[in-house]
Amino acid sequence: MTTSYKVKFWDIRTNTRADGTGKKPRIVSHTVRWTVGNREKSQTFKTKGLAESFLSDLRQTAKKGEAFDMESGLPASMVKAKDARTWYAFAVTYVHAWWPHAAAKSREGMTDALANITAVLAKDVAGRPDAEMIRKALREYSFLPEDRRPAPTPEVAKAVKWIEAASLPLSALEEAKHTRAVLEALALRMDGKAAATSTYRRKRAVFHHVLEYAVELEELSANPLHKVKLRKIKATGEIDRRSVVNPLQARDLLTAVTYVGRSRGQMMMAMFACMYFGGLRPGEASALRQKDCHLPETGWGYLTLEKTLPETNSRYTDSGESHDERGLKHREQRATRHVPIPPELVKILRQHVLEHGIAQDGRLFRTSSGKPFPGSTVSKVWREARTYAFTPDQVASPLAGRPYDLRHAAVSLWLNAGVHAPEAAERAGHGVDVMLRVYAKCIDGQRDVANQRILDALAA
Structure with missing residues (x-):
């Protein structure tokens, strides 16, 4: 970008059009004119108010000592804002970048979380589709690689067009209020009730990874999630012992x-x-x-x-x-x-x-x-x-409410039978620390043994 500090502003020019012989010319637009270096620049607006506002912004920026781009004639900050990607455009880029490296279930979770986030990071623009249509457009069209996208229905195409126009710029996330709005939305289900802690943490992890990617590409100065604290009960992943069946x-x-x-x-x-x-x-x-x-x-x-x-x-x-x-x-x-x-x-x-x-x-x-x-x-x-x-x-x-509970019953049985934790973890395909945390409350009979050992120690 070639820049210059030599900027000169002219008065706003009023543009008119004759409506016929003997009639007063009608005002049709207003043009802001200025020079950067020796190059003349102009921008036309429909109303005088918009033109005056734009000229005021240019004057204030020049007064602060900011350089102007010779090509566009705009201050460097305006060029950056004009070229900045929206959250929606960046999210689509993120999906395309990470799709080949992710498993199918991870892809599904990624698009699910991004659909929630993108619906929040949008301006209040007229014609907003309902939440279900926005979600459908994002998950079944926008957040798929181009070679996998089906032909969009008119409703989906309309929703995508609205999202493109309404999406906030990625740089808006530098403001904590937008990041907090996303976290608060992720903490709720579609029906407005509180989401499970594990669901919130999974979606937050996707959001965090996208923002880290933006920092890596230097489109954000730092991950804004680090500035926002939203308390959510930590998920332990413990198995509900009521779901565990016995051998009979x-x-x-x-x-x-x-x-x-x-x-x-x-x-x-x-x-x-x-x-x-x-x-x-x-x-x-x-x-x-x-x-x-x-x-x-x-x-x-x-x-x-x-x-x-x-x-x-x-x-x-x-x-x-x-x-x-x-x-x-x-x-x-x-x-x-x-x-x-x-x-x-x-x-x-x-x-x-x-x-x-x-x-x-x-x-x-x-x-x-x-x-x-x-x-x-x-x-x-x-x-x-x-x-x-x-x-x-x-x-x-909850007893054996899902087929997966049979696996929980198996690991619980092994631990209750006295199988050493490393061996049980190897059979189950778990890490030892994860297994003990998840199945800690499903190990029966340990309290009585501990009580007896304490009594023996007190007696001694």
Whole structure:
């Protein structure tokens, strides 16, 4: 940018147009004129008030000693403001930059959080679409790579146009009030009720990462989140011990699953058994292949976990399917995990392969068309099985409310049985510190042991 401090201002010129012979010319516009160096510059406005305001801004800036850009004729601060990106434009750029490096579930979480944030960082411009349409336009169009975007409906196109025009500049986040407004919005659900602490922290983490990226690109001087404090109860991630089933209840549930549907429940039972007896995550069980299983006729077997099939919306996956094959959670892409499994699960898996066979790619659990079971189908089967296995009071309780609770029950069982924490963590694919924090309240019987030790010490 070539700049100059040599600036001269002229009077505002009034522009008129003749409306006909004998009639007084009509004022149509007003032009602000000035020179930067030896170059003449001008800008025309519809009303005199706007022209006077603009000229006043130029004069005040020159009085402060700010240099003017020779090309545009504007002060350097105005050029910067004019060229500054909006939050919306920067968020789109961020999505494009990070999409290739993120897993499908992370992409979904990223776009979900950015949709919340972008709706807040907008000016009060006429024609604002309703919240649901803004969210739809952002998640299903704007925050997708260009080669994945569907043809926008007229409603979506209109909403996108409004967002582009109304979005605040990224630099507005230097003001704490805008950053706080975002945090307060993230702390609420769509219905206005308080969001879960874990949800708030997840979305705040996305916001923090976007702002760090802006600082890295020197579009913000510092991360404005560091200036705003919004108290939110820290999420411990502890498991509700009321959701943990005992071995008898777990077996009753697995039996009840086989009663659901003509064959769906029977084909899923072994998958649920892997979550309970092996402590597998649902995505790990879904990806389990025959070659991953060592199933001797007697005694313990083991599973070698290598892949996981988490489910998300197909627009976020590389394959275009709702299940995207990934490496194990929190591990390198080619890392594996060895999980010993008790004879009871070995027998269940051997029987499953004998009765139901395997998919073409070797997976144990699949629909009649060979695809992984949809999460909605799994949840439906599980809800029905709970009504068969539990009393009405238990059905209304958190007890095994989700299939994932079988994994929680498995790890809790191992810890209660006295399995050393590092071994239990290795089987579950957890860090030891995370496992002990999450399952601390599900370890039964420790209080009585501690009480007795204290009494023994006092007696001594």
